[in-house]
Amino acid sequence: MILSRQKGRIVPVTERAAVRGLAADKDNLIWVDLNRPTQDDLQWLSDTFGFHDLALEDANKQKQRSKVETFDDHFFVVAHGVRPHQKSALDLIELHFFVGANYLVDIRHDQFEPLEHLLENAAQSRYLQQGPDFLLYALMDMAIDTYFPAMDRIDDAIDQMDRKLLETPAKDDIERISGLRKQLVFMRKHVSPQRDVVNALISRDFPAITSETVFYFRDIYDHLMRIYDDIDFSRDQLASQLDIYLSRVSNNLNQVMKRLTVFASIFMPITFITGFFGMNFGYIQDRSPGWWVIITVFIVAVAWANYWWFKRRQWL
Amino acid sequence: MILSRQKGRIVPVTERAAVRGLAADKDNLIWVDLNRPTQDDLQWLSDTFGFHDLALEDANKQKQRSKVETFDDHFFVVAHGVRPHQKSALDLIELHFFVGANYLVDIRHDQFEPLEHLLENAAQSRYLQQGPDFLLYALMDMAIDTYFPAMDRIDDAIDQMDRKLLETPAKDDIERISGLRKQLVFMRKHVSPQRDVVNALISRDFPAITSETVFYFRDIYDHLMRIYDDIDFSRDQLASQLDIYLSRVSNNLNQVMKRLTVFASIFMPITFITGFFGMNFGYIQDRSPGWWVIITVFIVAVAWANYWWFKRRQWL
């Protein structure tokens, strides 16, 4: 879809051939949104704006690292977000932007609702009332804002795990802990280069980015730094949870072994005693009931002594 | 609350409308303190001082990272402290400052006693007798000084844990250790960017910060560095404590298993002996008491030999 701002009015452009003419007037603003572009689309971009083949190939192949690359009269940005409404943070949205003096081309391979919402309501939006740098800010901000709910979801899961480890630890906790860790590492892998990208947009001299818009990109930068800090903090918590989990496993083993030892320590001596008086020597056999009582008392005494010893040492 | 210094005298300003006029005279100093600002308050700030929407939004939303941002004729600082009188260091105070040529606006969402104390006793204080940079120093120093008692509390808890691990280790020690670690990591997360902020205030050219006040900010910087060093040192100690705790768990298991092994090693052979002579073969049955005595002595000998063997190997 193609939108243009001509003398302050947002107008959809239906004829692709008209774009080159519109772009020639520096007061116009053109926004080209391409979802799953065809080879024809890319060829048209190349013809109209003169984008470099390598950049178009990147935009088409996806799975790129976040980066910003300057070309003669435009620059190329790759940004990422997390697909909203997903359970896992491992599902990325990748946006590619070509930003020129008075146009922005975005290429994506996926539905991205906030962007589509802006496309539909472009006429009412302030984002198209300024240069393409401000539109770039708006779109990157949308992408990066998707990290916050993802981060909240992970933080909730970590808090839940915190409680769970105290109450009812289970065997698959460790898989869940490392599943969360994987999501954090994955997010970090994508947030880290975006931070560099936004930092470059702020500090390097991109003529297309006005000093007013820089304030807005600084805001994105802060968001990314906060996400980054949160990721590190959460990773540290997961490391603690792993320690707690493993120490719980060890403690459980201790408990199990203590119980076994207590049982064995109590029953082994008294079983021996019964064995002793079970030996087939005539000398022991056929005695008076008194003997029987004495032995029974002795057995109880031995068992109770063992029990008491363990009780005092707090094994029970 | 709004205070102003006019010709050296500290005067409360009751009419907000007067602020703009007071600020026009560069010899005056204006201090605006806003606790939980309303949208009207923020609008008034925007109208009076021309603060950027993004900065006001940050100040309103809270949960910001420490940062310093320059705008045309003022700069914006976010600083943190730990809420005093709390058991845990996880409870932050967040202060936002707008510092102009002759005014300081602070926005907070919380009671912060040292600041309120200064507000009430502003007339007697030397902090309002200089520029807004010196007032900024005073307020940031208050915030950062809250880290020291928090740090002391954590260090005390670590020392206590040190003794506890030697005397009576318990199952929940690991949760307490990682609870302390979480506090340290949390403090580190907030101290680290503040260090960058203060460093920027010292080294970069903020015209609003006089070379005399830089000495004071250097003092804050030292405080932050010391807190940072202490956090790292304490984290290392907690890592050691975790090692000690886990090795204690393992050693305990060894002790339990040694006891079980000793019991089994002593009673299994002698129970076998009693079983042997409990077999129903006529050959053994109905013998003389001599046999009985010999077997009894043999059993005692076997038990004692086992006992002695373990004693010598220091299992008992």
Next chain:
Amino acid sequence: MILSRQKGRIVPVTERAAVRGLAADKDNLIWVDLNRPTQDDLQWLSDTFGFHDLALEDANKQKQRSKVETFDDHFFVVAHGVRPHQKSALDLIELHFFVGANYLVDIRHDQFEPLEHLLENAAQSRYLQQGPDFLLYALMDMAIDTYFPAMDRIDDAIDQMDRKLLETPAKDDIERISGLRKQLVFMRKHVSPQRDVVNALISRDFPAITSETVFYFRDIYDHLMRIYDDIDFSRDQLASQLDIYLSRVSNNLNQVMKRLTVFASIFMPITFITGFFGMNFGYIQDRSPGWWVIITVFIVAVAWANYWWFKRRQWL
């Protein structure tokens, strides 16, 4: 093998003596490919192009680190790839390039199919239609592209291990995990200096590299960064798998010990009871069948109570 481009046509050079003359015309392009060079070959290179002895020695000895070194009128690059069609990523291809104003010499000690394919089809290729920098790009790109299938192989193995750990963990999993980790560390060791090399080619002033070709080297740089990120991400996953594996070993031990404890706790008391009534006291012997039933019921009750206790505590 030696190829030259003379007035746009790709011509093989059969006479080595002709190379010096061809190189003198700056419009020509000369590509010398040496597989397992002899001392004579190296001597000829030294005589013809004036390469430094140390660089030629490096090219001959192999096992070099990736690097770029400038000499008076040429520069020397060492690049690596992974031998394709190998099971393990531990088998390297090492390529050495000497790049001058209008020539590229590559030295290798191994078959490298993409390069050989280019040699054979040079006439149809666009890679020889520009300067030696573009040919260098083409060859380095070939080398670095070999990392992607290697990385895919490793990622597949990691995913397989993920499923295996959930289903049927085995004793040698840890060797396979650390085998994968070794491959990643090995790749990282070789990718890391290559990143520096390509970064140097992009940013430093190599007059032989035109501003147009820099775009292509930036593409290689992106590839290396992505490989590097993937290596780090995969290493993290292997660390998680190690944690899972070790916790599984501990959990298994717990399970084993629980079973033992359950068995011992059930059978020790009832075996004691049988021992008790197996003692040779006339008082117990020769009683009525009623006794026998009572004891049997008692034994079943004790065994069942123990069983129920373990069931409730979820040991079974």
Next chain:
Amino acid sequence: MILSRQKGRIVPVTERAAVRGLAADKDNLIWVDLNRPTQDDLQWLSDTFGFHDLALEDANKQKQRSKVETFDDHFFVVAHGVRPHQKSALDLIELHFFVGANYLVDIRHDQFEPLEHLLENAAQSRYLQQGPDFLLYALMDMAIDTYFPAMDRIDDAIDQMDRKLLETPAKDDIERISGLRKQLVFMRKHVSPQRDVVNALISRDFPAITSETVFYFRDIYDHLMRIYDDIDFSRDQLASQLDIYLSRVSNNLNQVMKRLTVFASIFMPITFITGFFGMNFGYIQDRSPGWWVIITVFIVAVAWANYWWFKRRQWL
């Protein structure tokens, strides 16, 4: 105590009032040593030399981080050493220096013998024959040289532990290992900023430090780097010792469990056999002695087979 060098002669100054006058002559050298200064002392320093309140407060409060701070006509240095003759490296000496054009003021809160020795023998020492920078070098060198015996003590303890772990590991080894680690981390915490301080003294332009004295500070820098390297090396050794200790605990458990398993595996089957023939069936009872011999041989054979199996698997 106050010393001055006047025309090459070292003279104690008894009247504090005279110091200002002496300092006015740039050829004189004044050394003020204050141990546990009173508020009056600090006031006098402030009046005489114009030191900044914050620096004096630091010097008075102690527990500062190593740092160097420049003021208008002097600079302020905080340095640390280890109290000699102590068992633990956790006991610090803190020295504060104010260095001006022709004076050095040191403030300490502790006895420090090498410094006091120099004070007493100042007349014979070459350290007062040059500027205050050389005296600063002498005093800092004294402080930093105290690290070497402390480091030697720790290295000895580590070597001792190495031998101990091989011979007679004990339960409290882990506390001793982490005690040593704590000392190393503590030293590192104080050596690290001192390195930065000395580096600043070498490289930044402190007019008070002559190019000749820089050679001497470079020597201190080397010492600090060596201490730092040694601390890292020792920390790594302690990490290895922890691994060895923990693996020994695990191996011990294995040994204990193997012994238990061997005992149980030998005695359980033969005890079962005796039980089998202990059953009260007339069919078995009252048989010929031949049966008895066969069963006894069978029991010995089962026990020996089990024993042999464990022997071959090297469990015994």
Next chain:
Amino acid sequence: MILSRQKGRIVPVTERAAVRGLAADKDNLIWVDLNRPTQDDLQWLSDTFGFHDLALEDANKQKQRSKVETFDDHFFVVAHGVRPHQKSALDLIELHFFVGANYLVDIRHDQFEPLEHLLENAAQSRYLQQGPDFLLYALMDMAIDTYFPAMDRIDDAIDQMDRKLLETPAKDDIERISGLRKQLVFMRKHVSPQRDVVNALISRDFPAITSETVFYFRDIYDHLMRIYDDIDFSRDQLASQLDIYLSRVSNNLNQVMKRLTVFASIFMPITFITGFFGMNFGYIQDRSPGWWVIITVFIVAVAWANYWWFKRRQWL
């Protein structure tokens, strides 16, 4: 020993007094090699070449960190190698070099064969035909080349350990692993500063180092980088081996405990059965042989059921 090159001829210098005169002619080259210098030797160096006392003290004391220090008309380098023919990499060679415009003085406290070989065959060597920088390169290259056989020895030991861990792991493996790790950490500690030294020689402006010799120092730098990479790679492998070793210990424990549990699970129930029928109740006694057969079959069935259960769960 002192050598000089006069008009291209290498001549030993027997009279120390002549050295100053020879050094005055800038076309001569003087090489002074001092093994275990006496105080007289050092004094003579100081008198003849004007070396700084601190540098001479370093050269005499040994145990220095690798460094390069510039003085007015010469520079001072400390380099290290590994003593060849030693089993362990913990035995260092330390070389100190003073390099002036036309002289090189090396001080060592040890035999170092390659250097002595060069001394004896100096007349035939190309290393003395250029400036002192090229001689410095030759000697440093000799020192650093000693790391390669040491590294090979360690890599061989690691490979051996790899095989050993798979076949016959033993209790002292962990000591051997951490012994190897200690050697690597020790080498790293000495290689790391040497890298900085050689980098300084390459990049900083040492007038004594010609642009031609810089190529050779770059070669040394590559060697150091490769050694450094190899050390890191080997360290990572040792970390993997530690993981494998510890998991093997845990797996062994599992195996031991499984065997114990299997034995106990099989024999406890059937021993109970024999106990049950061993009770002295007339009701069971003196029955027909049929009972005996039924019970025997029952015992075998119980034992076999347990065995089968464990077999199916792959415990056996």
